[in-house]
Amino acid sequence: MIAAIGLLVGVVAGLVLQPTVPLWLQPYLPIAVVAALDAVFGGVRAMLDGIFDDRVFIVSFLSNVVVAALIVFLGDHLGVGAQLSTGVVVVLGIRIFSNAAAIRRHIFKA
Amino acid sequence: MAEQKPGEQPEDEQSADTAPMPISRPANPGRTRVIRPAGGRRPLPSGAVPPVLGESSGEQEQQQRTGGAGTSAGSPGVGGRDTEPGSASDDDTLPIPPQEPARPEAEATRATGAAATGPESAATATTGTGETTASTPSVAPEDPAPAAGDGAQPARVPRPRFRVTRFQILAAVLLGALGFGLVVQARQTTSNDLSSLSQSELVRVLDDVSRQSERLDAEARTLEETQNELQSGTDRAAAAEKATRERLDVLGILAGTEPAQGPGVVIRIEDPQALLDASTVLDAVQELRDAGAEAIQFGQVRVVASTSFTDPPTGGAVVADGLEQSPPYRLLAIGDPATMESALNIPGGVLETLHQVGASGTVQRRQDLEVPVVREAVGPTYAVPRTDEPQD
Numbered sequence: 001m002i003a004a005i006g007l008l009v010g011v012v013a014g015l016v017l018q019p020t021v022p023l024w025l026q027p028y029l030p031i032a033v034v035a036a037l038d039a040v041f042g043g044v045r046a047m048l049d050g051i052f053d054d055r056v057f058i059v060s061f062l063s064n065v066v067v068a069a070l071i072v073f074l075g076d077h078l079g080v081g082a083q084l085s086t087g088v089v090v091v092l093g094i095r096i097f098s099n100a101a102a103i104r105r106h107i108f109k110a
Numbered sequence: 111m112a113e114q115k116p117g118e119q120p121e122d123e124q125s126a127d128t129a130p131m132p133i134s135r136p137a138n139p140g141r142t143r144v145i146r147p148a149g150g151r152r153p154l155p156s157g158a159v160p161p162v163l164g165e166s167s168g169e170q171e172q173q174q175r176t177g178g179a180g181t182s183a184g185s186p187g188v189g190g191r192d193t194e195p196g197s198a199s200d201d202d203t204l205p206i207p208p209q210e211p212a213r214p215e216a217e218a219t220r221a222t223g224a225a226a227t228g229p230e231s232a233a234t235a236t237t238g239t240g241e242t243t244a245s246t247p248s249v250a251p252e253d254p255a256p257a258a259g260d261g262a263q264p265a266r267v268p269r270p271r272f273r274v275t276r277f278q279i280l281a282a283v284l285l286g287a288l289g290f291g292l293v294v295q296a297r298q299t300t301s302n303d304l305s306s307l308s309q310s311e312l313v314r315v316l317d318d319v320s321r322q323s324e325r326l327d328a329e330a331r332t333l334e335e336t337q338n339e340l341q342s343g344t345d346r347a348a349a350a351e352k353a354t355r356e357r358l359d360v361l362g363i364l365a366g367t368e369p370a371q372g373p374g375v376v377i378r379i380e381d382p383q384a385l386l387d388a389s390t391v392l393d394a395v396q397e398l399r400d401a402g403a404e405a406i407q408f409g410q411v412r413v414v415a416s417t418s419f420t421d422p423p424t425g426g427a428v429v430a431d432g433l434e435q436s437p438p439y440r441l442l443a444i445g446d447p448a449t450m451e452s453a454l455n456i457p458g459g460v461l462e463t464l465h466q467v468g469a470s471g472t473v474q475r476r477q478d479l480e481v482p483v484v485r486e487a488v489g490p491t492y493a494v495p496r497t498d499e500p501q502d
Contacts, residue, residue: 006282010289014297021298029295036288043281054277061284082308 027076028069031088035068036061038092041099048106068092363405366412366485370405374444374479375451381437381469388419388428390467394441394460395419401453403443405481409435412485437469447475 021029039061046052068088075084104110304312362368377394379386395413398406406413411430420429427436443450451473454460464471 002278002282003285006284006286007289010286010291011293013286014290014293018297019294021294026298029291030299033288033291033295036284036291040285040288054275054281058277058280058284061281061288082310 027081027085028072031068031072031085032065034089034092034096035064038095038099039064041096041103045099045102045106048103064092364414365487366405366414366483367487369484370444370481372404372444372479373447373475373477374403374405374442374481375447375454376474376476376479377441377443377454377471378474379437379439379441379464379469379471381439383468384426384437385468386428386437386439386464387467388421390460390463390469391428391430391439391441392419393463394454394471397453397460398441398443398445398450401445401450403445403450405442405444407440407442407481407483409433409439410483411435412481412483414485442479442481444479444481447477451475 039057042060043052043057046057071088072081072085075081078084304315359368363370375398379394391408395406395408395417408417408419408430411417411433413430417431422429422434427434428439429435454471454473461471461473
């Protein structure tokens with residue numbers, strides 16, 4: 001509940017403030033957002049499974065974001081930033097899909 | 111964090127998290143949650159026999175409890191934390207006082223085992239049957255629990271519902287950050303300015319732009335050339351027209367198709383007896399031409415290259431171009447007056463010849479003489495301009 005409110009507040013703040021992404025953050029923000037989405041989907045799934053844990057969620061959220069950004073950072077410095085970004089997005093996408101499938105099974109029993 | 115590997119069971123999360131997790135299960139009981147899946151599973155093998163069900167669940171609970179007790183004994187802090195997930199999953203039920211005081215009780219209850227197990231198993235059994243029969247498991251566990259035993263309940267019920275913990279706030283903040291980042295990134299991408307493009311994309315864009323620029327440059331050059339051509343063409347045409355006009359004037363004067371005016375001389379030839387013959391008149395005309403006369407008129411005839419002077423067979427006045435003239439003859443010549451006058455007056459010249467013949471001539475200079483008579487231009491019948499020469 002509180003988390004949903006937090007999400008809503010964040011979205012509204014983004015819409016209202018309309019900030020510009022600083023240049024140094026631009027390569028990492030999209031990947032970080034996708035990684036965070038992965039963590040959120042995982043959290044929702046865990047919640048539906050009844051094993052949700054705030055601590056796990058927070059740690060996984062942060063570590064997902066940090067690791068994703070780190071991979072992109074490394075890739076940029078190794079000259080394969082674009083490819084690594086694509087790889088990270090693919091992996092995270094697969095995870096999001098599998099989590100979404102689990103959530104779907106919980107909600108729709110199908 | 112490997113807690114959410116795709117394809118694995120949700121329990122991965124817990125197992126990956128090691129120690130705290132097992133505890134969180136008994137504590138979790140947010141039991142509505144934990145038990146519900148259990149209830150869903152258990153009734154299948156032994157749904158009809160409550161005692162067995164109770165026993166089995168009791169065993170499980172026992173195991174969990176012992177594990178939980180052990181761990182919580184080792185680190186009560188962990189146990190405290192682990193109860194929180196339960197609170198999160200129970201969010202939608204009732205708010206309950208903080209769990210801190212409750213926990214020792216709960217652990218005590220777990221430790222006691224038999225006493226706790228009784229109500230616990232009863233509760234579980236009820237839940238299991240409730241699950242199979244009724245579709246409101248979240249309420250079911252609540253009711254039997256207090257009824258089962260007061261000793262266990264305080265530990266169970268105190269499950270905080272709306273307890274706001276640091277982790278929950280942190281999760282909310284993180285989600286807020288996610289929403290914020292999501293919106294910002296989406297807007298950034300939508301705005302689609304060059305700053306959000308990667309290097310290779312920028313290179314491609316640059317290539318496109320420079321290629322287009324080259325193409326446009328080439329087109330501009332072509333158009334400029336065309337413009338120059340047209341302009342110079344227009345200029346040339348104008349110049350040609352001007353030259354042609356001038357030439358037309360010159361030729362018109364020389365060919366006698368245009369009236370002329372300018373300085374010149376008027377020669378009056380008195381020949382009362384008509385002694386003068388055509389050759390003398392022709393000599394006078396030639397003399398004037400030599401002296402630079404540009405337009406000549408004899409009587410009412412414009413003298414040009416093809417003008418003829420003839421003597422009529424019967425004698426008499428000179429015939430010019432078929433027109434019989436009558437003395438006194440008037441000869442008009444436009445040119446340099448001084449030159450023509452002196453040319454006519456030279457010894458042995460025209461005027462002297464006229465005297466010898468028996469006629470007489472007088473020369474008058476005029477500063478503004480008009481030669482009004484024109485002559486029809488007759489086009490050539492056979493001759494055409496050479497085409498390989500420039501027309502002008």
